[in-house]
Amino acid sequence: xxxxxxxxQLVRIGPVQxxxxxxxxxxxxxxxxxxxxxxxxxxxxDSRAAAELAARTHRCPxx
Ligand SMILES: [Zn+2]
Numbered sequence: 484x485x486x487x488x489x490x491x492q493l494v495r496i497g498p499v500q501x502x503x504x505x506x507x508x509x510x511x512x513x514x515x516x517x518x519x520x521x522x523x524x525x526x527x528x529d530s531r532a533a534a535e536l537a538a539r540t541h542r543c544p545x546x
Pocket of ligand 1 (some may be wrong): 498517518519522523524541542543544545
């Protein structure tokens with residue numbers, strides 16, 4: 484995850500962290516990012532539900 488952004492409501496689902504933040508335009512974004520070394524999965528979603536679903540369904544290639 485980018486260190487510049489402030490994530491709220493940070494939760495961990497398996498190896499994936501989900502957090503909500505506001506982008507430079509003040510629009511809320513929901514990010515799912517895998518914490519496993521060498522995985523590198525990270526994606527932004529428009530809704531919290533979509534980010535949490537992505538976290539739950541993430542098939543980590545490292546594990
Ligand atoms: Zn992963």
